[in-house]
Amino acid sequence: MIIERLGDRALIVKFSDEMNRIAHLSVMKLDKFLFDSKTEGIIEWIPSYASITVLYDPEITDTSLIKSLKHFNESAEIIETDGRVIEIPVLYGGEFGPDIESVAKINNVSVDEIIKIHSGADYEVWMIGFMPGFPYLYGIERISAPRLKSPRKFVPAGSVGIAGNQTGIYPIDSPGGWQIIGRTPLKIFDVRKDPPTLFKMGDKVRFIPIDREGYERLCR
Amino acid sequence: MSMIVKNSFFSTVQDIGRFGFQRYGIPQSGPMDDVSFRIANLLLGNDKNEGAIEITSGIFEAVFDDDRTIAICGGDPIVAINGHEMKRCRSIDVKNGDILKLSGMKHGFRTYLAVDGGIKVEKVFKSKSTCLPAKFGGFMGRKLIAGDLIEFGDGKKVENQIDLTFEERSKIRIIIGPQWGYLKNADEFLGAKYEITSDSDRVGYRLEGPKLDLSTYDIVSEGVTIGTIQVTGNGLPIVMMADHQTTGGYPKIANVISVDVPILGQKKPGDEIEFQLIDSDAARALYIERERWLRSVEYDFLKDRPKSYLIKVDGVQFKAEVKRADG
Numbered sequence: 001m002i003i004e005r006l007g008d009r010a011l012i013v014k015f016s017d018e019m020n021r022i023a024h025l026s027v028m029k030l031d032k033f034l035f036d037s038k039t040e041g042i043i044e045w046i047p048s049y050a051s052i053t054v055l056y057d058p059e060i061t062d063t064s065l066i067k068s069l070k071h072f073n074e075s076a077e078i079i080e081t082d083g084r085v086i087e088i089p090v091l092y093g094g095e096f097g098p099d100i101e102s103v104a105k106i107n108n109v110s111v112d113e114i115i116k117i118h119s120g121a122d123y124e125v126w127m128i129g130f131m132p133g134f135p136y137l138y139g140i141e142r143i144s145a146p147r148l149k150s151p152r153k154f155v156p157a158g159s160v161g162i163a164g165n166q167t168g169i170y171p172i173d174s175p176g177g178w179q180i181i182g183r184t185p186l187k188i189f190d191v192r193k194d195p196p197t198l199f200k201m202g203d204k205v206r207f208i209p210i211d212r213e214g215y216e217r218l219c220r
Numbered sequence: 221m222s223m224i225v226k227n228s229f230f231s232t233v234q235d236i237g238r239f240g241f242q243r244y245g246i247p248q249s250g251p252m253d254d255v256s257f258r259i260a261n262l263l264l265g266n267d268k269n270e271g272a273i274e275i276t277s278g279i280f281e282a283v284f285d286d287d288r289t290i291a292i293c294g295g296d297p298i299v300a301i302n303g304h305e306m307k308r309c310r311s312i313d314v315k316n317g318d319i320l321k322l323s324g325m326k327h328g329f330r331t332y333l334a335v336d337g338g339i340k341v342e343k344v345f346k347s348k349s350t351c352l353p354a355k356f357g358g359f360m361g362r363k364l365i366a367g368d369l370i371e372f373g374d375g376k377k378v379e380n381q382i383d384l385t386f387e388e389r390s391k392i393r394i395i396i397g398p399q400w401g402y403l404k405n406a407d408e409f410l411g412a413k414y415e416i417t418s419d420s421d422r423v424g425y426r427l428e429g430p431k432l433d434l435s436t437y438d439i440v441s442e443g444v445t446i447g448t449i450q451v452t453g454n455g456l457p458i459v460m461m462a463d464h465q466t467t468g469g470y471p472k473i474a475n476v477i478s479v480d481v482p483i484l485g486q487k488k489p490g491d492e493i494e495f496q497l498i499d500s501d502a503a504r505a506l507y508i509e510r511e512r513w514l515r516s517v518e519y520d521f522l523k524d525r526p527k528s529y530l531i532k533v534d535g536v537q538f539k540a541e542v543k544r545a546d547g
Contacts, residue, residue: 004398007475008503010445012398019440044240046443046466053443055242058478058504059511129441129467132246132354136441171245172354191344191356197244 001026001074003066009058013069014051019138019165023050024126026074028202033072041065047201048127049136085122085204088169090160091215092118092182099179103145103162114181117143119207123167125199133171133189133197137205140167151177158183160207171197182207185218221286221340225368226319229279232422233339233358233370234462236269238347242466248446249349249357252330252422252462252485255514256294260334262518263291263311265378270338271348273364277488278325280333282370284314289336289377295328295486296386310381311336327386328486337375352422353463380521386486392493393480395500397449399471404433409473410495414457418489422463425484427493431455434471441469447476447484459484477503479510 004012013030016023031047034054041061046053056065092115093100104111123137130136140162147163152175155161159170161178170176171189188198199205210218225231234257237250251257251274258268273280278297292299292308299306300321306312308331314320325331341348341359350358359368390413403409414429437453444450448460450470459476460468462485476484477498487493529540 005395005475005500006397006445006472007395007447008478008500008507010443010475012442014398014442017440044242046242048442048467049440051440051442053445055445058507062504127441127467128243128245129443130245130465132244132351134245174353189354191354194345195244196241196246196345201243 001072003069006053009055011054011056011066011069012051013054013072015074016050019049019126027052029074029076030072031201033076037068039065039068046129048129049138083204085206086199087206087208088160088184088186088188089208089210089214089218090119090182090184091210091212096183096215097160097181099145099148099161100181103143103179103181106145107143109143114143115209118167118181119209122204122206125201125203125205128197128199128201131170131172131174133199135168135188135197135199135205137167138165141165145179147177148179151175152180155180156183158185158188160184183215185215222369222371223282223284223286223320223335225280225282225364225366225370227279227281227366228275228364228368230276231273231280231364232350232352232362233271233341233348233364234274234350235271235348237462238345238349238351238357241345242443245466246345247351247353247423247463247466249347249351249422250462251332253294253328253332253482254485255482255510256330257332257334258514259309259382259384259517260291260293260332261338262514262521263293263309263378263380263382264289264334264336265376265380265521266334266336266338268514268518270334270373271341271358272332272334272339273370275322275331275333277329278322278331280322281320283317283319285316286372287313287315288372289313289375289379290320291334291380292322292331293334293384294331296326297328297331298323298326307381309384311379313377327388329488330486335372335375336378337373340371340373351463353465378521382517387483389483390491390493391496392484393477393498393503394449394474394495395477395498395503397472397474399434399439400473402434402436402471403451403473404435405430408432409457410497413492413494416487416489416491416493420489422461424461424464425459425487427457427459429456432457432473434473437470439469439471441467444468444472445475447478447481448472449474449476461485477506479503479506
């Protein structure tokens with residue numbers, strides 16, 4: 001674990017320079033530690049793959065915060081996640097998944113196999129970031145694909161994409177460079193809800209292929 | 221209890237910002253120049269974090285349907301009420317039917333219109349700030365346009381003013397970031413002038429200048445903050461501003477110090493800046509000094525400020541008289 005400064009109001013507590021399971025477990029443990037310790041002067045913190053960025057009020061704390069973070073014990077007991085699996089219905093391909101054929105070509109498999117592989121495993125939410133409610137799901141090595149060379153100006157909310165070894169879902173209409181393979185009719189970000197996101201770090205996500213009729217039924 | 225917007229180029233409702241939701245990917249938002257923003261509110265006796273209108277490039281016109289006190293603070297805008305020029309950074313009384321018109325900035329880029337009682341909009345995730353990237357908060361999640369009816373909260377008439385000279389400087393102070401060591405041509409970065417490109421907005425400032433040579437341009441995504449300087453694959457720096465994304469996957473070579481973020485927030489596309497390295501203790505001291513100064517401004521504006529305090533020490537009560545030390 002190393003602690004780095006990010007400006008005069010933030011620290012980054014980092015467990016690894018790479019994405020890996022052990023580092024991410026430490027992130028989840030530190031997340032809980034921060035919730036429980038209620039350290040004075042902390043404004044909020046942003047957990048990610050292998051680190052947590054802690055924002056604080058430098059009038060209240062600084063070196064004392066570094067000291068208290070050093071008390072965090074990485075080897076503490078493994079946290080129990082509630083093992084929630086969230087099912088996300090997806091209409092793959094066609095106009096909703098314009099990049100599915102290029103993803104298939106890159107991986108030398110058929111479109112059907114892309115759907116089978118993508119919906120055939122549970123992925124863990126490792127991070128929420130980039131835009132409100134965007135879940136980063138890790139572990140799709142078999143069908144990975146690079147980001148688009150030139151990002152789209154408009155990606156509709158609900159679009160399911162691939163970037164490198166990650167898959168994710170666009171919560172809102174936005175520009176974006178992930179390769180889009182399908183779309184879910186579910187609203188995964190809702191400003192009227194607290195928390196506003198469908199997912200939290202540690203949740204498991206399972207994609208369920210649906211057809212056009214199923215998609216339209218869920219839209220009603 | 222309201223005003224109708226007659227003309228607006230790019231104005232949004234902002235309070236001090238949205239805190240506690242970045243873990244859900246929700247940006248902090250808030251004012252680009254948080255000092256001017258807070259002073260605009262303080263001039264009116266508002267809570268310093270109350271909602272106000274951030275007006276970009278000084279183009280704004282509105283008509284009031286109520287007697288109100290307003291304040292305009294930030295940069296150096298050309299302000300008029302019914303055609304009569306008005307000064308910035310002071311309380312201004314407006315009457316039913318009065319027309320407020322801003323017609324450009326002499327200096328700076330952003331100014332704040334505060335109203336006694338504040339801007340009345342519903343809070344979303346505990347904040348009145350407009351989140352433009354996700355279109356929520358503020359006034360209908362968008363910038364203001366002609367015809368918008370902006371309602372005010374309940375306020376009271378106050379009279380205040382402050383003399384502030386607009387600080388025009390190109391030097392922006394930074395402290396080194398986690399990936400500073402990746403930068404191979406640090407001397408070039410620190411010695412160069414960078415121009416703020418037209419591709420810059422409340423999310424971030426894209427800079428144009430000498431290309432930076434880094435050992436790698438791709439790192440694992442992690443949380444960033446306002447003022448974070450990331451270097452993208454094309455070797456050019458981007459500075460994260462108020463509406464920045466919560467996480468970033470480019471190397472973070474440095475961070476603009478907190479007290480210089482509002483200086484940067486007053487810069488417009490085409491302006492040139494240069495970076496100066498300082499250490500984190502100095503940055504923190506400057507921050508603490510500025511916050512103290514803002515509290516003293518707040519204290520000076522209070523009409524019914526306390527003259528004495530009762531303090532209990534080990535069960536014994538003491539009366540402490542308060543006098544200004546500087547005059």
